[in-house]
Amino acid sequence: MKRFRFIIPFFCGTFVYTALLMTVGPKGFLPMSHLQKEAETMKEHISSLKTMNEELAAQVKNLSANPDTIAVYAHELGYIAEGERLIKLSGFIGGIDRNLHPGTLITRVKPIFLEDWICKTAGIATGLMALAISIVYFLKKNQR
Numbered sequence: 001m002k003r004f005r006f007i008i009p010f011f012c013g014t015f016v017y018t019a020l021l022m023t024v025g026p027k028g029f030l031p032m033s034h035l036q037k038e039a040e041t042m043k044e045h046i047s048s049l050k051t052m053n054e055e056l057a058a059q060v061k062n063l064s065a066n067p068d069t070i071a072v073y074a075h076e077l078g079y080i081a082e083g084e085r086l087i088k089l090s091g092f093i094g095g096i097d098r099n100l101h102p103g104t105l106i107t108r109v110k111p112i113f114l115e116d117w118i119c120k121t122a123g124i125a126t127g128l129m130a131l132a133i134s135i136v137y138f139l140k141k142n143q144r
Helices: 004-024 029-065 067-076 116-143
Strands: none
Touching: 004 029, 004 116, 029 067
């Protein structure tokens, strides 16, 4: 029975340390789920940036190879070819979309977790409290 009074506190301390480490520790379930959500967000953001890149690459290809597109952009800027006449309509805005944006900024949010030393300290403290309780219990039991 004397060994039993030391095994229970050791088990309690180890259990608390393991439970804290597996749930809120640096590699626990909660920080890992947070990182998985953030990875999904990043994947979605990267796919939207790839789509935007493809659209911009198509516009660049049109501007560098298609003479009609080049002429439209040149007319928007006020250039005209020889022998060409333009009619400017008042209040009419051209069809070229100049509101290009590079995407949205996503900041990385660090996951919240308990450091390993905090989990160890909580486990040791729980073990010491269980040891003190078992000593008091066995002392009172022996006095009867």
